[in-house]
Amino acid sequence: MLKGKIVKALSGFYYVQDGNSVYPCKGRGNFRKRKITPLVGDNVSFEMDENEEGYILDIDERQNELVRPPIANIDQAMIVASVVEPEFRTILMDRFLVLIESKNITPMIVLTKTDLVDDEELEKLESYKENYEKLGYTVIVGSSKEEDGLLGITPYLEGKTTVIAGQSGVGKSSMLNALKPHLDLETNDISKSLGRGKHTTRHVELIEMYGGLIADTPGFSSLEFQDLEYDELPDCFPEMREHGEYCKFRGCLHNKEPKCAVKAAVEEGEIPSYRYEHYLQFLEEIQNRKPRY
Numbered sequence: 001m002l003k004g005k006i007v008k009a010l011s012g013f014y015y016v017q018d019g020n021s022v023y024p025c026k027g028r029g030n031f032r033k034r035k036i037t038p039l040v041g042d043n044v045s046f047e048m049d050e051n052e053e054g055y056i057l058d059i060d061e062r063q064n065e066l067v068r069p070p071i072a073n074i075d076q077a078m079i080v081a082s083v084v085e086p087e088f089r090t091i092l093m094d095r096f097l098v099l100i101e102s103k104n105i106t107p108m109i110v111l112t113k114t115d116l117v118d119d120e121e122l123e124k125l126e127s128y129k130e131n132y133e134k135l136g137y138t139v140i141v142g143s144s145k146e147e148d149g150l151l152g153i154t155p156y157l158e159g160k161t162t163v164i165a166g167q168s169g170v171g172k173s174s175m176l177n178a179l180k181p182h183l184d185l186e187t188n189d190i191s192k193s194l195g196r197g198k199h200t201t202r203h204v205e206l207i208e209m210y211g212g213l214i215a216d217t218p219g220f221s222s223l224e225f226q227d228l229e230y231d232e233l234p235d236c237f238p239e240m241r242e243h244g245e246y247c248k249f250r251g252c253l254h255n256k257e258p259k260c261a262v263k264a265a266v267e268e269g270e271i272p273s274y275r276y277e278h279y280l281q282f283l284e285e286i287q288n289r290k291p292r293y
């Protein structure tokens with residue numbers, strides 16, 4: 001019996017990587033009956049029969065899974081945001097951070113297109129970078145248009161399965177291409193003018209890069225908090241995990257409750273007020289969500 005990881009699924013075959021080899025495999029016959037669907041990212045046991053045909057025998061328990069793109073066992077999500085075109089917005093960054101945290105995936109932040117801004121704007125950016133680093137997030141700033149402009153990312157890929165997130169046009173494909181030029185993923189110059197739908201790619205593939213695996217299709221295209229309950233929201237903010245311990249009430253939502261340590265930290269400037277405002281906005285959004293039935 002062999003062990004490996006599914007790195008691609010296409011036309012009924014699962015491509016299982018073991019070391020430097022990739023084996024096309026089929027799912028075991030009874031998977032369908034048992035309603036088991038192997039996913040890209042799954043760690044599996046498999047065997048090759050005498051005709052060199054591969055069969056997946058078993059799937060290890062998943063650490064997590066995403067629906068779009070369908071992929072399992074993600075370690076980290078890289079949120080790509082451009083500093084301009086489109087402009088950097090903290091609310092969007094915080095929304096991505098919350099969605100990723102809610103799936104128990106470690107976020108990291110990449111800010112692109114620094115070649116398009118002047119020193120003054122770079123300085124403003126530096127303060128955002130510091131804010132997010134203080135929360136414990138890794139932040140890499142750079143440009144895909146400059147040689148080695150984003151190489152700072154590479155040490156963070158090693159040994160991890162990474163999915164990329166970020167709104168349209170921020171430079172996700174350009175970043176991947178800059179990291180690994182021969183990838184040649186389609187950037188948006190053409191598809192935009194043709195008005196083609198975003199993220200139309202159906203299949204997802206894990207690509208080896210700098211000792212890790214990166215999904216070639218971006219995730220978190222829906223930015224709604226569909227699967228999140230309001231009382232889970234504070235846990236998606238590292239600063240609330242930290243300060244929330246000292247609130248008077250257990251399960252404090254840091255909203256109208258008295259003796260709230262989070263609100264105190266906001267007043268003292270320990271938590272940036274925009275983070276807290278976004279928290280309240282997300283809380284309201286979740287609480288006002290229409291039930292899904």
Ligand SMILES: Nc1nc2c(ncn2[C@@H]2O[C@H](COP(=O)(O)OP(=O)(O)OP(=O)(O)O)[C@@H](O)[C@H]2O)c(=O)[nH]1
Pocket residue numbers: 112113114115116142143144145166167168169170171172173174175186187188189198199
């Ligand atoms: N000046 C500059 N332009 C960039 C940079 N990164 C990307 N671009 C440009 O921004 C546009 C969008 O880049 P893409 O890489 O297609 O963006 P994307 O995030 O993959 O977009 P979607 O496929 O819509 O999700 C293209 O015209 C790129 O050439 C950068 O670092 N600097």
Ligand SMILES: [Zn+2]
Pocket residue numbers: 244247248252253254255257259260261262263
């Ligand atoms: Zn509180």
